[in-house]
Structure formats: structure tokens, C-alpha cells
Amino acid sequence: MKFSESWLRTLVDPKLTSEELSHLLTMAGLEVEELDPVAPAFDSVVVAHVLEVVKHPDADRLNVCKVDTGSGTPTTIVCGAPNVAVGLKVPCALPGAQLPGDFTIKIAKVRGIESSGMLCSAKELGIAEEASGLLILPADAPVGQSIRQYLDLDDNQFELKLTPNRADCLSLLGIAREVGAITGAATSLPVVPEVPATIADMRAIVLDAPEACPLYCGRVVKAVNAKAPTPEWMKRRLERSGIRAISALVDITNYVMLELGQPLHAFDNTKLEGVVHARLAKPEEKLLLLNEQTIAVDADILMIADDVKPLAMAGIMGGEESGITLETSELFLESAFFAPKAIAGRARRYGFGSDASHRFERGVDFGGARRAIERATQLILEICGGQAGPVVEAKAALPVRQPVRLRTARAEKVLGLPLGAERIAGLFKGLALSFEQQGDDFLVTPPSWRFDMEIEEDLIEEIARLYGYDNIPSPAPRGRLKMQLQREAQRPAFRVRQMLADRGYQEVVNFAFVEAGWEADFAAKTEEADLIRLANPIASQMAVMRSTLFGGLIANLVTNLKRKQNRVRLFEVGRTFHRDAAAQPVQGFHQPWKLSGLAFGGALPDGWASDGRKVDFFDVKGDIEALLAPAALRFEKLAHPALHPGRAARILVDGKEIGCIGELHPEWVQKYELTAAPVLFELAFDALKAVVVPAYAEVSKFPAVVRDLAVVVDRDLALQALFDGLKKDLPALVIDLQLFDVYAGKGVPENKKSLALRVVMQDTQRTLQDSEVDVAMQHVIACLDKTFGAQLRA
Template identity: 45%
Template structure:
């Protein structure tokens, strides 16, 4: 929210200096994000009038202008602005003026003398418009100092308002807060009632129930179509970040900035009537002010003319009924729309308008008629016309009501830690527009209709604290003792997981928790998804059901930028719908990789990352948890057939590991295979408490065994069988060779493994070791048809 400091000072007299004022605004919760001083250093800049123009003989784009500077005489100025013309009044920087870093001196441009410079708004630092000279009204006094005429210097202050302070999206709301903070009275502008001069009206129909409980309208006939926006009003708009467009539009924008009530002006001659508010019907369309045809859904509010949609209620007006430079008869509208009926609707059309920004947060339901009267007065003052009566239709049962809120003295003191005098509490609440009653244990305060954010006792405590002054509340450390909780050894911490992956040459990524539904559908992960009621955009409308889709897109983004070896991991939450209950939220751990297995080096040749590498990463995580995992072949929609496995712990699935499907790889536009895993964190991080054991004093015995089995028999199954057959004497098992080819029957493979045998109470004899090897051989032969390789 941008506004002019001079405008604020008109409403609240006796305010402190600018720097202190900005500090006060921030301290009462209206954070100042920035400010800019306008009109400083514009000495020797006056109002000039071009009395004659002639083309420069040596340059087609330059004109030689004779400019009347009042008491300073008539000056010759060479000007290249496209809108320079006879009769135009514009800022004139005379010799000696300092415009930015440019010192104005007598000069020759292409051989023609120039004694000054005609200026644009950007050159003066008043606006970003550099398209031409700043055009001043025809009644601007020639020769007058520009700063005096424009009410400069001024300061533009920009606030970063929180969504709950919708009442401060207008200058009157900001003025009410700052007046309360300084203990001064707000100098309210007189809201005169403009009586009707004609009987012309348009019937109003409310057909949207609680979504639109109030609508006000007024017909004004005979408005001067040539009326121009008065300078003071245009400057207030410009300093609030709104560029003046035309008189009628500027009036509605000004009232919105002043009171906080969005308005719209229709061309009365383009309306048939009655005017109504209803929900759109599926398939209807409306042409908006920006020229686009908007296809409507049945949850959108529309303004209708004879049941024909002519505007998106609370968002943007329609092009077919807009006011133009030829409009003589106007229909002004101002309405109250429930925030829940407007929230998120504008984003469907890629819009974020000033009106929707305010309606989404809540607008005072009593403002529509007041805004109509204010706009009428401005139109009558500057463009004439004859107003009809104000027509206000209201569904009283649906209007929001502000209920009284109790504030207990004891609760206020306990929360703030300091006792604010009772008289100050009553003054603060009353200054903020509340009706205050004293009770036995405190107060009963009824907030004004504009304060949608005050509903509970803590809201009143916040109001007292911020107006009393946070800096006047002493900082006190809590007296309670601190309890240090020792971390449990039964779980691996998230920090340890991250450190483990970083140590293994992986990089952590943080992806959006919001994704696009088509993305989840391509991955086959769209089941039980959770849709956002108010998404940031259509592409971020669904809570993610898995980490891999977003992580894979991040990998593709890096590959597209010449990163040939990418290894990314993420630890984050995923979400699944749970009927009418709150969504189920689980922590997952995922990783994706492509390119070489190791960074480029001299010690070994390049080798592509493969399925065994990604499986090894999962097993390394399992080693942290001191558990053994099982890998069972699977084929989810996103996985490469034959290179994919579910990960099981104690017989329960905890995740997936494998290679992405070539279809997905192609969509990602990645040339090399992409490998990934995704695991349930809670199932992964559980571990037994480490327990110390005595190291054996007796020597270990190693026996090697080579055998031939079918190609379809996995090492995991063989390992499980060997451990079961060998018993407690087997301390370690390793696979050190795999061979298939010449000398091995087709469809078979040769595996060679080493068994490390050891006992804590004795030295193992050859007979014991032979018995173990015999048991292992028989078990492999029985279970897998294994044959000892000669």
C-alpha cells in the first residue's frame, strides 16, 4: 500500500517528523517497506507554457519552442518530446536548475541555442513515465514554482501490510491507527449527502445470498465528457502508485484509496437493467476491461445487466459497459462481497487487481453507500451532472456482524507483563473506533465494522500492545527453568541423514511442496491428492504426494544447464487425502542421480552411475539404521521395467529404488539414465540402541565357496539362506566374484563368496568349519539347485 505523506497529514494534524512517523507506523504493526521523497532540489523549475513551436532545421525529432516562463520572460528551448505542442503547459527547468545529476546550462543543440529544459515526470523524479513532457492543467499559473503548484516536497510511503489488516488498505484506515498512536483526533473529511436531482434509477437484484449481501448504485446524468481529473486528485493517485486514466475512472480509484471501498463506473446508456449479482452459469463468458474473454465457472460472482454477465464481481469490470471519453450518463456501483466468495478467483485469470486484493481480505460492509456519496460529490464538483437517488439493496441476515469481545484486566496484565493504566486501555480501544463498556473484571469492546480481524480476547490485547507501544513493554527473560532433552539413540536424526548424504557426494535440494496435477498423473502418483483451495497459481495447485516428481524436475533443470553429473537428495513431507479429515502428512527421503558414478579424476576411468550404485546408497542408509533390507522386483508407473524394486524392512514396504521409465526420462529431456529412490523416513530411521560387545580373542577362519545357480536367483535370497545355514559362527559374508560366459551353462551364473567364521569362546577347528560349509552347500543345493563349481 503506497500513499502520500502530505495526504495523511491533512487527515491527522500534528504528526511527528517523517523519520519518526515511519518508525511509529512500523511499531504499530504497519511495517514501512520503503519511502521516497519527491520534489527535493527542484529549485528554478517553474510552470512554463509553449507559445510557439517550429521544427528544428537540422533534426526531424527536435522542435524549437518559445516558452513563456511568466516573470522570467520568454525562453527558447530545443525539445525532443513527442507531445510538445503550442499551448501545452509543462515543467520548465531554467538555467541553474539541478535535475538529477544534470546541471542546466545554456547550450546549443545542432546549432540552435537552448536556455533551459522542458521536463518529463521521470526526469523530475515524480513518476516512471518518460514517454513525454509532464502535461499540466490549463489553469496552471505560468511562472509559478512547480513545487508550490504540485504540493511538493512530499514523501511516498510504502507499507507491507499483513493480510489481517484489510482496514489499512486505505488512507483513512492508516490515519485512524496513527491518530490513535499519537493521541490526536482524526480530521475526518465531511461526507456530505448529495440529494437526488432526478428520479432516474436502475433496479438492483441480489441473487447470490451471503456471497453478496449488499449492493449500492446511483445514476448520474449529464456528466461533462470533457472533464479532466483535477491536479490534486491525479497527484494523489500517482503518488499511490496508480496512473491517472480518465476522470470517471480516476474518481472511483481515488475513493477506493481514500475509504477502502472498491467501486466501478458503468456507462448508463449501455445498460438495460435491472443490474444484479449472482453466481455465473457454466459456459457463460464476459469480456473484461483488459480485452480478454473470460470463460466463467459456476462458483464465480458476476454483475449482470438484464441477466447478462457484464463484469466479474469484486475483480474486474467488463469492456462492453465501461465508461469512455464519450460517456455522459453514469451508473456508479459499490458493493460488499464476502471474502470467501472472492479469495483465489482472480488467479484463475492471471489477475491480481486492487479490488480483489481488498475484497479477499474484507471490506467494511457499511461503506458502499458512503463511497457512492463521496464519488458523487467529486463528480458534481468537477464534471457536473444530475444525480438520481442512491439505491441500496441489502440482505441483512447475511451481513457480517461484529460481536462484542471481552477483555479481562488480569489476562491483559499477564500477557503483556506490564500494567497499562485502565484509562489508557479505554482510550486506545475507543480511538480505534470500538465501543467500550466497563465490566467487573475488565472491558467489553465491540469492534467497528471495518475490523474483520478482531474476534477474540488476544486480538484486543494485541491492539492495546501495539498502540501503547511495543518499545514501552520491558523485555524480561522467562523465569522458568530450561529442561535439556537428551536425543534418543533409537532414531537417526534428520541432520545425520543429511550429513551422511553430503559426505557421500550428494547435494541437498529444496523443492516446492505444491505441484501441478498433470505432473503427478504422468508419474502415476495422483491418487488421494490434496487440492489447494487458494493456490498461488494453476501450476502450484496440488500438494505433492511424492518427492521424486519435483526432485526429477530439478535434476532436469540442472542437466539443461550443462551439469552432466547430478546427484540430488531431499528430505521433506508428502501429503495424501484422508476423506473429510485432515490430510495425512508423512516425511519422505528421496534422491535422484544421473551421469558418471564418480567425479572426473586421474585414478580411474569414467563409469556411468547404474542401478547397483543407487541400491548401494539405500543399503548405506540401512547400515546407519543397523538393519537389513529386502528388495523385491516391482513395476510402478514411473519405473523402468526390470530395473525397479520395492524396498522392504521386516517384511513391510518402506519405499522404492530403481531407474526411471524411459518415457519420463524423455519428458525430462535427459539423455542419460536417471536413477532414484524414495523412502519413508519414519520407517527408515528406527534402530536398536547400540550395545557394546566383547571382541573375540580367538582367530577367525575364512572359507571361500564358488557355485553355479540360475541367472534369476538373486544374491539377496542366497545371502539370507547362507546366514540361516551357517548359524551364529558366521560373522561376515561377502560376494567377491560374479561370472557368466564360457564354461558356464547359458541361463546360469557363477558366484564366489567368502565366509568369515569366528567364535567368542574357542578356536574353531577344521571340522567345525567343514561342517558349516557342508550345511551351507546342502542348503544352497536344496533351495536353489546350486552346484559347486569345479
């Protein structure tokens, strides 16, 4: 919303500078985006009257002019402007004048003739970008008056960046109300007298779509002079509001829109046939608009029409065939209220917009339609002459402004201010709000021009704006802080991340939205019912909620490999999403936190001590064991859609599965164009945060006895199964059992393998005797033979 400061100050004139007023408006929620002078600085330029024009004797394109600058003595000025002529009033820069561009006017000889000044164009004064000649002033311009004063060039242009809820400030009237309420300055709002009808001509109006158009006012004005010039003061105000002056009738409707906020439209009354209708579009109806665009009108478009043809898109743009021209002598003037829902988005649908649609779709004062048509009629009669008929008004059910209750105590609590009911009442009166006070509470009825007041919080916002956001204190927050207990059995989440970072992993953060293909590849979710699809995805390839973190890590690895990063260690902590009818707090969706990791490339960074070995399953297994230490982990064979069959395992702690580990499936290695299979793992994050509380155990002061034995067992026997069988029947002296070698080949029968086991025995109270150790070893051998058919290797 652009407007002229001098225009605003005719309505309300607070004792503030332009900069202070700008700051005050911004702090009241009406952000001033730009504040610019309408003209650059210059001085000593006056209105001059051209008395004589003679061709320069020594230059074909120059004229020698005698001009009256108000000094009493005509001044000689050499001028090259093509439009200079006797009798014109033009700006004249006197000797010593400083013009824009750091240009000083001096007395100088031009081709032998002394010139004492310069006749100026609008471009030379900095008030236009281009000019074809001198700036021609009206014939009644007072000679000798400063051009700055005459053209009001000390004015400023404000541009407000309004939020959509403040449609009431899309007019000078609305802004003046705001300034008056904020500053307490007296307002002098436009007085609009009722224009009496001098002719009986009228045109009937029918509301065929009363919900979309509940109010329509129309008036016939005859014998107007459409060629009458627009007054200079109106042109200036329009141009400084960003609207180009066109013709007197069009300019008047635009002026009233800017002044009162009510868009108007004028039809050529001689082109109308019968009754004026406000109706919805008919099937296959077309309309040629004022912008010379012919549109096929949709069925939900509100139209203004007569008995024969459509005339305009209501509240958006008029039709070319019923529009006014310089030959128009008879008008039908329209002022209406169109429901915002009936206008919103319609102009954008057709790829254009208008000042009218911008206002109507946000909400126009439905109590101001009659006043606007009277104001427009008044200006038309003053500028273009004519005779006005009576105002015809068709009305249906207008919006009902429901009272809103405001509790003083609530407002004080929200704003943190001891306002009091009396102070709040004063602020409401400044906004011209109608209210009923009930003790310390207020029952406020929003006015017809405020569509943004519906709930208590809206009124609290108004109080804050008027009180001044910068007047609301902002004390430092205070609170009683209490150190939270950190349970010994709970590891901080940061510590888990730090432990992985210490082992060379880097954390990544990926979107929880993934491609449906990732869910099929890494979670075997191929049925639509298995996927959790987003109703409104931010991109087509991010339409599904992830059930595993593997997809994001593989994508990260691909990105790194393309950038020649051949050793990659990544981990991510994030939620996964699964359907679960009993899940809480989001009904129907279980959202557990998971930690997932990936290792690819060398087991160690390249260097003189590195043998170039690639990372494998057991390297990552060691990282997981370090993360969960001192818990005893169990690894069991696993079939997983993302992992290599035979090189994947589930991870259990105390018999409970907490995750999985394995190499990426060869099919996905090929599909995602990887040079080798990365090792992946995924763990329940809660299991990582849970740690075993240390418990005291006596440390033996006596030496341990270590015995080794090699046994031959079936090749298919899993080591974990062997340890599980032994631990059920181990003698109390055996404190540890370790595998230190596996052999299959020459000297070992086919389908067999040799396992070399180290047995550690110790007692806390005494040194073990050889006889005790021998008995314990015989027990271990017997257990291996009985349970697994193991034979000592010769």
C-alpha cells in the first residue's frame, strides 16, 4: 500500500517527523517497507511565465526567451526545449540553483547571448525518469512561487507491507484511524454529504447470488463531461500511491478506492440493457475484459450482468464492451460488497490481479459502500459536471459481527503488563471499537471494517500494538533451577554419539521422508498397505515415511563415493515409523528411535602402518560391543532384506533382540553401483542408553591357570552354540573360555573343523592344584564329547 504523506496529514497530523511516524507505524504492525522523498533535493526553482520566444541568431535548435520569474524584471534565458512557447507556465532554475546530480546553474553566455537561468523539464528536477520537453504547469500557477511548494515536492511516499489480515489499512481512511489511535492525534476524516438526486433515472438491481453479493448500490449519473481534466492535486495523490492517472472518471473511482478503501466501477449506462444482476456465471459464458483478455468464465465466478450479457467479473475487473470511454456521457456507478470467499483466488486462477480483487478477497468495509458512492458522485459532479439520479440499493444478509469477550486479567497475563480496565477501555476507544464493560471484562463488537477480530487473542494483539511493542518490558527470564538426577543405569544420548565419533564415525541427519523404492529394497515393503505415505509430500521422491535408516545412509555413501571419499564411516540417530494400532502418543503409528551406522573402505586410514585391509563384519561387531560394554552380547544368524544372507546377524542382550548387523545384500551393491559391500548395523537407541550398573566382585590375588585344547567338530557347528552348551555345565573353576584358532584342511576329516580353545581357571581363595585343573579339563572334554561329539585333535 503506497500513499502520500501529505495526503495522510490532511486526515491526521501528529506532531512527528516522517521517520518517527514510520517507526511508530512499523512497531504497530504496519511495517513501513519504504520511505522515500517524492523528489530529490534542489532549490531556487520557481514558477515562471514565458513572455517571448525568439529564434537564436546563431543556433537553429535554440530559442531566446523572455520569462517572468516574479522578480519584477523579465529574465533572458536561452532554451533548447522543443515545446517552449509564449504563455506557458514552466519551472525556472534561477542562477545559483542546485539541481539534482550536483548541477549548479550559473549566468553564462550561450552562443554569444547571456542566459540567466534554465527552464526545466521533469527529468531535470528529478521527478520523472524521462521527459520530451519542459514541464508544463497549469495556467493558474502563481508566478514566482517555489516549485517545491507549488508541486508539494517536500512530500514523502510511504509504502506499507501489510499482512493479509489488515485489509482495513488498504485506504487512507484506515491508515488515518490507525495513526490517530496510536498517537492520540485528532483525525479529520472525510465528510461525505448525501448527494441529492436531480434526475429520476435509475436502474433496478437484482441479487441472484446473495451469499456472494449481499449488498449492491448503483446510481445513474447523466450529462457528464468525460474529457474534463483531472485536477492536479488528484493526479499527484494517485501517482504517489502508485496509480497512473488515466481520465477524470477512472481517476475518481481510483481516488475513492484509495481514500475510503471501497473499490468502485463505472459502466457506460447507454450500453446496459434492463436490470443489473449479481449472479454466478452461466455455462460456457465468455467475457472480454478491460485488459483485452477474453476468458471462459468458470461456474463459481460471480458476475455482474444485465438482462442480455455479462458486464464484469464482480470485484475483479470490468468488461471492455460496457466500459467507459472519453465519449461516455452517462454512467452507471457501482459500489458493492462482495464476500471474500467469493473473490479469493479467482483472479490468480486466470493469471492476473487487480486493486479491487486485492481488497475484496481480504475484506472490504460492508458499511462503507453507500458512503463511497456518494463520495464518487460528489467528485464527478465537481470535476465532470452532470446530474445524479437516486441511489438504488439491493441488500441481503450482511456479515454479522459477533461480540468477542476480553478478560482484563488474561490480557495482563499474556502481555505481562499491569494494564487495568481503564487503560484498556481508552485503547479501545482510540480504535473506535464498540464495547460493553462488564466489571473488568469487555464485550467488544468488531466494526464492519475489521475482519480480523474474532477471538480474545485478536483483542490482546490490538492492546499490544497500541501500547507499543517497544514499550513492553523484556526482563531476563528467571526460574528456580534444580539439578536433575542422572540415573547410573542411563547413559546420556550425547555420550552414545560421542563414543561413535571417537571410533571414527561421523553423524549425518537425513529426512524422515524417503523414496518408496528404499522401503522395498531395505525393508521389503512392497505392498501399498505397508507404506506410510504422506498426504502432501514436499517432493515426489520423498513421499513415504521410513521404517529403517539404511536408505539414507546408502544415499550418503553414494554421494561420498562420487566425491572420491573412499573410506566412509557414518551414523544417524533418528525415528523410524511403523503401523501399530495401539501405539501412543500418535495413534496408529509407532515411532521408535534407532541408531544406524555404516562402514566402508579401509579398516584403517591409509598410512605407513596400514596393510590396506578392508573393513569387515568383525570390525563393526567390535564397535557395537564397545558401544554396549559391559553388556554380554549374543549374535545369531539372521535373514534380512537389506543384508547379505549368511553374513548378517541379529543382536541380542539378555535374550532380547535390539538390532542387526551385516554386509549389504549383493543385489543392492549392484543396484546402487557400489564398488564393495558396506557393513551396516541398526540398533534400538533405548538399548544403547541403558547400561549395567557396576557391581563389586572380589579380584583374585592368586595366579590363573591357562590350558589349551583343540577339538574336532562338525563344520556346520556354530561357535555360539558350542559356548552355550559348555557354559551350562562348566566347572566353577573355569572363569573364561576363548577361541583362538579355527582350522580345516589336511589332517582334519572332511566336513569337520578344528577349534582351538583356551580355558582359563582361577580361584579367589587359593592357588589351584594340578589335580584340580586336570579334573576340570577332563570335565570340559567330556562335556564337548557328550554334547557335540567333539574329539580331541591328535
